[in-house]
Amino acid sequence: MFGIEPHMIEARGLTKRYGDKTAVDHADFTVRPGRVTGFLGPNGAGKSTTMRMILGLDRPTGGHVTVNGRDYRRLRAPLREVGALLDAKAVHGGRSAYHHLLCLAQSNGIPAARVDEVIGLVGLQSVAGKPFRGFSLGMGQRLGIAAALLGDPGTLMFDEPVNGLDPEGILWIRNLMRRLADEGRTVFVSSHLMSEMALTADHLVVIGRGRILAETGVREFIDANATSHVRVRSPRLDRLAPLLAERGWRVEAGDGDGLRVFGAGPAPIGDLAAANGLALHELALVQPSLEEAFMQLTGDTVEYHAGVPGAAAPAVPPGGQPAVPPGGPPGGAPGPAVPPSQPPNPEGRP
Numbered sequence: 001m002f003g004i005e006p007h008m009i010e011a012r013g014l015t016k017r018y019g020d021k022t023a024v025d026h027a028d029f030t031v032r033p034g035r036v037t038g039f040l041g042p043n044g045a046g047k048s049t050t051m052r053m054i055l056g057l058d059r060p061t062g063g064h065v066t067v068n069g070r071d072y073r074r075l076r077a078p079l080r081e082v083g084a085l086l087d088a089k090a091v092h093g094g095r096s097a098y099h100h101l102l103c104l105a106q107s108n109g110i111p112a113a114r115v116d117e118v119i120g121l122v123g124l125q126s127v128a129g130k131p132f133r134g135f136s137l138g139m140g141q142r143l144g145i146a147a148a149l150l151g152d153p154g155t156l157m158f159d160e161p162v163n164g165l166d167p168e169g170i171l172w173i174r175n176l177m178r179r180l181a182d183e184g185r186t187v188f189v190s191s192h193l194m195s196e197m198a199l200t201a202d203h204l205v206v207i208g209r210g211r212i213l214a215e216t217g218v219r220e221f222i223d224a225n226a227t228s229h230v231r232v233r234s235p236r237l238d239r240l241a242p243l244l245a246e247r248g249w250r251v252e253a254g255d256g257d258g259l260r261v262f263g264a265g266p267a268p269i270g271d272l273a274a275a276n277g278l279a280l281h282e283l284a285l286v287q288p289s290l291e292e293a294f295m296q297l298t299g300d301t302v303e304y305h306a307g308v309p310g311a312a313a314p315a316v317p318p319g320g321q322p323a324v325p326p327g328g329p330p331g332g333a334p335g336p337a338v339p340p341s342q343p344p345n346p347e348g349r350p
Contacts, residue, residue: 013063137164
């Protein structure tokens with residue numbers, strides 16, 4: 001059923017307001033075929049609202065979004081063009097997996113034989129005749145994915161598809177999305193699992209407080225928003241740290257008894273230590289992760305902040321700089337910068 005014509009999602013000036021709350025703010029992005037595009041953002045950033053507008057479930061306040069050049073509501077056979085998993089629980093509890101999919105197939109002119117195909121594809125053959133109310137979270141996710149695949153569409157959207165899946169299921173959905181993209185389909189997937197997105201996505205659309213913060217390749221995103229460093233451990237950090245700083249390299253306290261050095265590779269750091277007769281117990285280049293880059297870019301857009309039970313907030317004097325503990329960090333190295341406290345929340349949200 002899947003044709004060779006290009007499939008694409010395009011948003012231009014896409015905006016959604018609920019009263020005085022702007023959920024999506026003039027979003028511009030393009031999701032292209034042949035690659036997995038990850039849709040990333042903190043809770044409340046506007047990801048689900050954006051996906052709902054793509055599918056015509058929410059009407060934009062301004063701007064527009066199209067699938068294959070048309071408004072979703074104008075598609076003659078939606079399931080044959082766009083498959084989506086937004087809410088895996090949106091199934092009648094008394095209906096079996098098979099009959100849920102059969103109902104969708106009959107209402108969209110899809111052959112009944114396709115139902116058995118997708119049930120086999122997602123691994124639900126043994127429970128196809130059982131009512132949905134008895135399904136686990138992972139089984140429900142698989143049924144939602146089966147529904148998205150039912151019309152063999154060229155465009156697929158998944159909102160947190162790995163929720164409730166075990167490690168085998170996570171590997172399965174990762175490989176499935178990669179295969180779908182390799183077939184030339186458009187795959188748009190939101191997730192909070194940065195490690196999984198790093199393994200799955202080719203391209204990223206990052207949103208924060210309703211605004212598009214980045215639209216770029218995964219490697220380009222990491223390089224632009226995070227920096228590699230060298231992890232150094234030595235019994236003479238007290239002597240090594242000042243020598244590193246004298247070279248103009250940024251030195252920060254690391255985990256445990258180590259340092260993090262920015263601006264130099266392992267070789268010059270090792271040469272400096274050797275020239276001064278200082279032993280090294282570890283010298284390792286640490287490449288930044290997608291998670292680090294994401295946190296760096298979106299830190300100011302996080303709406304909900306959790307506290308640590310039993311932990312007192314550190315004292316911050318006027319000016320926003322934290323007090324330095326007695327003796328300072330290991331080896332006298334300067335500690336990492338601490339961002340200023342978050343501004344008050346005028347809406348009183350937790």
